[in-house]
Amino acid sequence: MDTVTVSNSNRLEYLNDPSPQTLGRSPLEWLERLNGPTVVRVAGRDRSRTRAMATLNHGNEPSGFFALHRWLLEQRTPEVNMLFLLGGVYPAKIPPVLTQRQLPGGRDLNRCFKEPFEGDEGAIAHALLEELRDANPECLLDVHNTSGTGPAFAVTITNDAAHQALTSLFTDRLIMTDLRLGALMEYSEQEVPTVTIECGGAQDDHAHELAYEGLVRYTSRADVLSLEKADWDVAVLRNPIRVELAPEATIEYRLEPTGLADLTLPPDIEHRNFGVVSPDEPLGWVGKKGLSILNAISHNRTENVTQVLRVKDGQVYPAQAIKAFMITTNPAIAKSDCLFYAVKATGDPLFES
Structure with missing residues (x-):
């Protein structure tokens, strides 16, 4: 059922199983209809499990958002429940749309997923983390574009079979880092396999397609955490x-x-x-x-x-x-x-x- 609810207490809007009429005909039309950071829930065949994906943490990195709009319009039923987090709606809506990484004078949202959660961005990050804790997903992806052109890769703070398997849904390059910046991928410390996906350049059609194809794999497979089912062998680059x-x-x-x-x-x-x-x-x-x-x-x-x-x-x-x-x-x-x-x-x- 297509429902829209708003929670003023944690600054988030909610869409449950949104219909094509709610989404609009294009990603830009949907973006225009969004009023702020938004949580999208889609019921899966297996209601006992949930996977999560964040995108638009940076307002100028649209591949994940484009992929999500396309996937939602197709009205697919995912293998498990899906939780989608759209954090950077405010900067994304600044004209010309999808060109601002963060609000002018504001903080980088993907540096705010740690205490003390200061300012507006800190409050949004804290609210998104609460959604993840409530949903208890089996894994989490954070989909970005690279700040320049170049091939796709993934970043994680943990290098094991589950993280490599998630990476392989999108790319064959994985960066493992011990650096802590307050990024959402550090949610992996909650023992939830978490990977940042850098799809390629924000203006690159190939990056948009990669994000969509990876999302289809992520939502349609019964198991996305087993390395033996990986699409590619993953090359790991350590602690850059x-x-x-x-x-x-x-x-x-x-x-x-x-x-x-x-x-x-x-x-x-x-x-x-x-x-x-x-x-x-x-x-x-x-x-x-x-x-x-x-x-x-x-x-x-x-x-x-x-x-x-x-x-x-x-x-x-x-x-x-x-x-x-x-x-x-x-x-x-x-x-x-x-x-x-x-x-x-x-x-x-x-x-x-």
């Missing part, structure tokens, strides 16, 4: 280093440096995603401040950035062969989040604990 810009640093994306920025990267640097970069291949240029404008963060401490990168004649090179990913050409994301993550060419950590 997070390379960040210092807060006061400036960045440009140009074919050559102008001398005005602390860091200059080429406009096509996204093509380096998941490729191996050797120590003799330049990544970009630094200004007079050198590498002091960069930080290298491992899961438990700040590392020496000179063990990750080196400078020769103003150009930046890897200090050793690395595999880099989540490279962005969006300067706002480069400043507010990170430049990229890196592991050894083998997929092992650059720094061992």
Whole structure:
């Protein structure tokens, strides 16, 4: 039955088994009808079990939202009960729609899934966590787009058969990290297998299709947690280093440096995603401040950035062969989040604990 309810106490709206009339003809029409963070429940054949999926935690990452709208319009009956969480509706609705990661002046919702749950985003994150605790799902996916173009991959804080099996519904690359940022994937600590899926670029039709096909597999199979039923062999990259810009640093994306920025990267640097970069291949240029404008963060401490990168004649090179990913050409994301993550060419950590 198609019902809509609103809970003012925890800032969420609820849709139960929504009809095509409720959803509208397109994802954008549905987004226009949503008033705020929304929980969608769909009854399954097996009413004793529930799986959960979050999407739109970032308002400019629409692949999961597009996939969910398409799946709901088809009025499929899932194998088990499904719980869908749409957290970032407010930033997604800011014109032009689906272009804002978070509200202007607001916090990144996917950094708020931990105490003390401060501000509006903290309250939304806390409410979504309460929904998960009430539903007690057997697993959870958080579907995103990468901040730049590049192949799909998954991220988790736990590397075991269940997490690899969930990953294999979408991709064959899994990043395992001990870094804690307050992301929803840290719900895995509640002993619920949880994986973040990065589908590829937000403007990439292939990313939208990947999100939909993975969602169909996730909702239609009786068992999604057994590795022997995996779609692909999963390659695991462990504990990447997070390379960040210092807060006061400036960045440009140009074919050559102008001398005005602390860091200059080429406009096509996204093509380096998941490729191996050797120590003799330049990544970009630094200004007079050198590498002091960069930080290298491992899961438990700040590392020496000179063990990750080196400078020769103003150009930046890897200090050793690395595999880099989540490279962005969006300067706002480069400043507010990170430049990229890196592991050894083998997929092992650059720094061992």
